Amino acid sequence: MTSALAEWLFAWLPAASRPGALRRLAAVWTIAPAIALVLWGNNTKTHPLDISLVYSFAISTSIWLLSDPMRIRLGAWLRVGPPHFWAFTPRVGLYMLGCSTLGYVLGTLVGDAYAGRSTWDMLSQSPARLLGFWVSGLVFSGLFVLGFYQRAQAEDLKRQATEARLKLLETQLEPHMLFNTLANLRALIQTDPPRAIHMLDRLNDYLRATLKASRTDVASGGHTLADEFARLHDYLELMAVRMGPRLAYSLALPDGLQGHPLPPLLLQPLVENAIRHGLEPQVDGGTVAVSARTEGTGSLVIEVNDTGAGMDTSAPPAAPSDSGFGLAQVRERIACLPGAGRVDVHSAPGQGTRITLTLPLLNPVSPA
Structure with missing residues (x-):
């Protein structure tokens, strides 16, 4: 309202x-x-x-x-x-x-x-009285301006602290993905050198996009849904080299949302979890689908669906896992963002997993 x-x-x-x-x-x-x-x-x-x-x-x-x-x-x-x-x-x-x-x-x-x-x-x-009214107006205005300025300064400090925290979370996630990929690449070099070269090319594309995103100020809105989906495409192509026909994927981003701002590296951990903990344990692999849409007049909804092994969400995991790490980081990053955002997880053993991010709908910037 x-x-x-x-x-x-x-x-x-x-x-x-x-x-x-x-x-x-x-x-x-x-x-x-x-x-x-x-x-x-x-x-x-x-x-x-x-x-x-x-x-x-x-x-x-x-x-x-x-x-x-x-x-x-x-x-x-x-x-x-x-x-x-x-x-x-x-x-x-x-x-x-x-x-x-x-x-x-x-x-x-x-x-x-x-x-x-x-x-x-x-x-x-009574000119003196009129002057007194005018001076009192100036004093009240000055107090309001000073109060608003101090509040703006406090919001600036809070925003800077939030950005620093988001950057810290990014630095925790980047090595997590990179180490997993390098381990897979090492195995391919020994068993299938041509595929290893193809995978290395895809990794190069992904790291180039990641470097660009790491130089983007979170608050500026310079990183958009189009950029994030492009990074997901590079990552999924990278995984497709390793998994072959066992991996199918789809990315659905409406034209009207391509310029919507989004923090860098928000979706990739969810896609990585879907592949590593959902699809890879299955002999036939499966499908990962990422989509974005609007809901009502004020919500952006992003879904990551997989047809993988699923998990029991009714009980906490017995020990920390890579899957829990990625999901926890996404929850924490959304908690750092302005506005009311949430993460919903729907999953069951053998029935795949659907993770839904609900974020405030902002005025999208024009895609580059």
Whole structure:
């Protein structure tokens, strides 16, 4: 509900900044009644409370609109950028001062229209009082800006810590896959040199794609579902060299989801588990199918299905295994991502395994 409201209100802002803008508006509207009560009490209750409320909401909302969403919209001119569009520069400082002044004027005009009077009459009657109102508006605006800036800094630190944790998980997964592949390659060199050469070529393709992904910032959205499926294709081709006709696979990615951002190396451990622990133990092998789709208006669903040996999910494994390692890492990585994501496992001995990832649906970026 909140996400849909942010999308509707702030469609003219960058997608990643919309939820934050809505949260800050909610904070402004939460404080506005308290400010109205203070002003009403200081004026010895010479006018109805509803007038103070209108002035407070109109002024605070006007200042917020100019200093927050408009600051983001004018990010290129202000020379500030994502994720929070903040910078302590003279240009931004002058802009914020102008926002506070203009927002105060606009909000006062709205309040005057409601109250049926003109605040600007104080220019001749009591200029000092009018100046006091303006200064108090600047002070409140400054406190809001400082609070929002501190929150942005805290979110930056949290995001950096999350990215570092995701990178650490990637470094744990990469050797895991590489060592398994090198062991298979060593065996093929002794028994089937031509297939070993073919496998080495596929490994080279996979490592080239992996190197590219390792240089991609997780938060930038530079790694997409199309990139991840391309890596899965390289990996499955690599496994097909070793397993031959015992391995069949399919990859289904709709065109509309190709540009959807995804953390690198999120799906490969699940596919590796499907092959190593599902298909390889069977004489006839089996099939691995990976697909992506949308569900409703806010969910991305990715499924990894195999027709392998399956497993008993009702009881915990007796000892840690490679399968448990890969699935645990995927769960932990999804827990590090913003939004509510989950991993569901459906399996039974002899009936294969289906792993479903449910992630928030983001605005996809255009595929390269």
